Amino acid sequence: MAPVRCLKRICRSDRRPIASRLARVTIEAMTVPYGPLLIVEDVPYILELLEVTLSVRGYPVVTAHNGNEALARIAEQRPALILTDILMPKLDGFQLAHAVRRNPKTHDIPIVFLSATYITPEDKAFALSLGATTFLEKPIETEELLLTVAEILTRTSPPDQQPLPDEAFYQGYRQRLEEKLKHKQQQIRRSQQLLDSVPSAQRPVIETIIEQTEAQVQEIENQLRSLGKQAEDPGAPEP
Numbered sequence: 001m002a003p004v005r006c007l008k009r010i011c012r013s014d015r016r017p018i019a020s021r022l023a024r025v026t027i028e029a030m031t032v033p034y035g036p037l038l039i040v041e042d043v044p045y046i047l048e049l050l051e052v053t054l055s056v057r058g059y060p061v062v063t064a065h066n067g068n069e070a071l072a073r074i075a076e077q078r079p080a081l082i083l084t085d086i087l088m089p090k091l092d093g094f095q096l097a098h099a100v101r102r103n104p105k106t107h108d109i110p111i112v113f114l115s116a117t118y119i120t121p122e123d124k125a126f127a128l129s130l131g132a133t134t135f136l137e138k139p140i141e142t143e144e145l146l147l148t149v150a151e152i153l154t155r156t157s158p159p160d161q162q163p164l165p166d167e168a169f170y171q172g173y174r175q176r177l178e179e180k181l182k183h184k185q186q187q188i189r190r191s192q193q194l195l196d197s198v199p200s201a202q203r204p205v206i207e208t209i210i211e212q213t214e215a216q217v218q219e220i221e222n223q224l225r226s227l228g229k230q231a232e233d234p235g236a237p238e239p
Contacts (some may be wrong), residue, residue, distance in 0.1 A: 015024075035150065036060035038079035039227065040070040041114070042088040046138070053142055054149065067091025071099060072152065074106060082150055084116040086127070087180075089219055094173055097130040101163035108161055114138055116214070119182065126172045131161035174227055180218045185230075187213050219233045 039052055041047040042065050055061045062079065064070040066088045073079070086093035093113055100106045106235065113127045116138035124135050133152055136144065164172075191210045195203060 034060045034077050034080045036080065038062050038064065038070060038073055038084075040064045040067065040082065040084035040088070040093065042066055042085060042137060046085075050145075052189045053145065057146065061151070067093065067096035067099070070096055074100070074109075078106065081110045081112065081149065083112045083114055083149075086113055086118045086123075087219070089214060092223065094126070094130065094176065097127070097132060098169050098173075101161055103130045106164065112136060112148060112152070114140060120177065120179070122179070124177060126176055127235070129172065130169070132166055144156065155190045170227060177220055177224050177227070181217065181224070184213050186221065188217065 023135070026073050037059050039047060039050050039054070039061060040047070041050060047063055047065070051061050051063055062073050064073050070084065071091070076169045084093040084096055093115070097111050100109055100111065109130065110133040111133045111172060113132050115135070116125070119137050127135050136148065146213070188210055191206050198206060
C-alpha cells in the first residue's frame with residue numbers, strides 16, 4: 001500500500017485564518033501509515049478537480065460518484081479519509097456517513113463534507129451530529145482543502161465517533177430533505193419568473209439552472225419516498 005504523503009507540522013485549529021495557519025506550516029513530507037483518500041462526488045469536473053489537487057501533492061486517491069459506489073470502494077480498501085458531497089443520487093452524503101458510522105470496521109474513518117447546497121446552520125449541525133470531522137463549503141479554496149486534509153491525517157489518534165441512533169438520524173434526515181426541497185422549489189419559481197424579463201442571450205443560462213435544479217428536486221423527492229417506504233416497512237432495505 002502506498003504511503004500517504006502530507007504536511008508535517010500544522011496548526012490544529014481550523015478556525016484560524018488560512019494565512020495564520022500557513023505561517024505555522026512546514027512543508028516537509030512524512031508518511032501516514034494508512035490507506036488512500038476517498039473522494040465521493042457526482043459532478044465530474046468537481047471530482048476531477050479534487051482528485052488532481054490531492055494526487056499531485058502525493059496523496060493516493062480513489063473516487064466514487066455516489067454513496068453506493070463509495071461503500072463498495074471502502075469494502076475493497078479502507079480509506080484514511082472520506083471527502084464527500086452531500087446531494088448525490090442513489091445514496092447521498094448523509095446516508096453514506098450514517099452507514100460508515102454504524103459499521104464497527106469503519107466507524108472511526110474521518111469524514112469531511114463538501115457542499116454548495118446543504119450550507120445552512122441546521123445542515124451543518126446535522127452533518128456534525130453524524131460524526132463529520134468538518135464541513136467545507138463549495139467553492140473550496142485549495143489552501144483550505146490541503147490544510148484540512150493534512151490536519152486530519154496527522155492527528156495522533158482519531159476521535160471516537162459514535163453513530164447517531166437510527167430514529168434520530170431518520171428524523172433529522174427527513175427535516176433536512178424537506179427544507180432543501182422547499183428551497184429548491186423556490187429557486188425554480190424564481191428562475192422561471194426571470195425567463196420573461198432577461199435578454200434572450202441570457203435565457204440559456206437560466207434554462208440550464210432550472211434544468212439542474214429540477215433534477216435535484218427529483219432526487220430529493222426520490223429520497224423522501226424511500227424514507228416513507230422505510231417508515232412503513234422497517235424491514236425494507238435502507239434508502
